[in-house]
Amino acid sequence: NAGVTQTPKFRVLKTGQSMTLLCAQDMNHEYMYWYRQDPGMGLRLIHYSVGEGTTAKGEVPDGYNVSRLKKQNFLLGLESAAPSQTSVYFCASQRGTEAFFGQGTRLTVV
């Protein structure tokens, strides 16, 4: 039972490049989330999903897209990376009101 697994753990991108962050959970949770964490800003919700095939915007969705084609996977895409997207990204899945977080992806855009 791995819980919530994020890949990759670290990545450096050049401005304008694209990439996809993968979140996988093995707990059969319906709800999944993508957050970004920046110094002095706390955790902010980017996008979330309440079930397979559904997604919704969170607090800071601009510049990101998501997909939930399978219940266990939630993908976060950056189509054209910008330096402002340098951050640590966390995925979470939720059972009831208890959220389980992955270990994070540290992304640097240069």
Place this chain on the structure above:
Amino acid sequence: EDQVTQSPEALRLQEGESSSLNCSYTVSGLRGLFWYRQDPGKGPEFLFTLYSAGEEKEKERLKATLTKKESFLHITAPKPEDSATYLCAVLTGGSNYKLTFGKGTLLTVNP
């Protein structure tokens, strides 16, 4: 707009020196208040959920309490391994799904 404010931003304690962290909130319809612990380089780890004013939860040296305007995380006789960032979050009546987080309190416990 829902707001969650944590204080202090940072707290340094000596081992065995008890203290409290504060989380004050301004929300419309609180459905739950959550405390998480986050170690450097790791994701937040769930500690407690509180649902109504007057409720208390305990786990080892930690005790969380809730009033209508704020929550406290009391740390009794802390040890160096309690050093971490403690995050508070609220789930409000506007959504079944979304948590709003505070910025956290960085706790350092010196031996």
